[in-house]
Amino acid sequence: MAEEGKGIGGRSLELEVVTPERVVLSTEVESLMLPGALGYLGVLPGHAPLVTQLSPGVVFYRYHGEEKRLAVSGGLAEITGQKVLLLADTAEKSEEIDVERARRAKERAERRLKERPPGVDIARAEAALKRAVARLKAAGQPT
Numbered sequence: 001m002a003e004e005g006k007g008i009g010g011r012s013l014e015l016e017v018v019t020p021e022r023v024v025l026s027t028e029v030e031s032l033m034l035p036g037a038l039g040y041l042g043v044l045p046g047h048a049p050l051v052t053q054l055s056p057g058v059v060f061y062r063y064h065g066e067e068k069r070l071a072v073s074g075g076l077a078e079i080t081g082q083k084v085l086l087l088a089d090t091a092e093k094s095e096e097i098d099v100e101r102a103r104r105a106k107e108r109a110e111r112r113l114k115e116r117p118p119g120v121d122i123a124r125a126e127a128a129l130k131r132a133v134a135r136l137k138a139a140g141q142p143t
């Protein structure tokens with residue numbers, strides 16, 4: 001189809017999400033929102049070039065008029081006019097997320113932060129909590 005993949009204003013935007021393990025996603029999108037270091041950033045075709053850190057959170061993207069979600073745990077985002085490349089530490093599409101696993105990870109991190117047993121790495125527990133919350137949100141689950 002000639003019109004397939006055309007973004008707003010007739011220009012397309014490509015979203016590619018890569019982790020050290022795999023290519024998670026490579027697709028044309030209409031728009032997206034990503035969790036940048038300074039908060040959520042909306043991207044449309046033609047966005048000014050930018051490199052920013054990714055925070056643990058949810059990437060929202062519109063694809064064929066439908067909103068989809070992806071969890072990322074951190075990494076880097078590179079925006080050029082027609083392409084957004086996410087080099088993520090980990091990333092999962094909403095349908096790939098094991099909700100029970102994320103719930104267990106969240107509870108484990110919360111327990112560590114509450115009980116603070118000797119030797120517990122607080123920063124690590126906080127990071128684990130953020131990853132688990134991002135996964136639950138991306139899966140459309142309550143947090």
Ligand code: ATP
Binds near residue numbers: 073091101102135
């Ligand atoms: P856990 O404690 O459950 O292992 P974690 O946050 O420590 O969670 P990570 O180190 O961020 O896990 O990820 C390790 C690998 O497991 C990555 O490939 C990541 O995509 C995958 N992963 C982690 N949690 C989930 C989940 N809930 N559903 C699907 N894949 C997951």
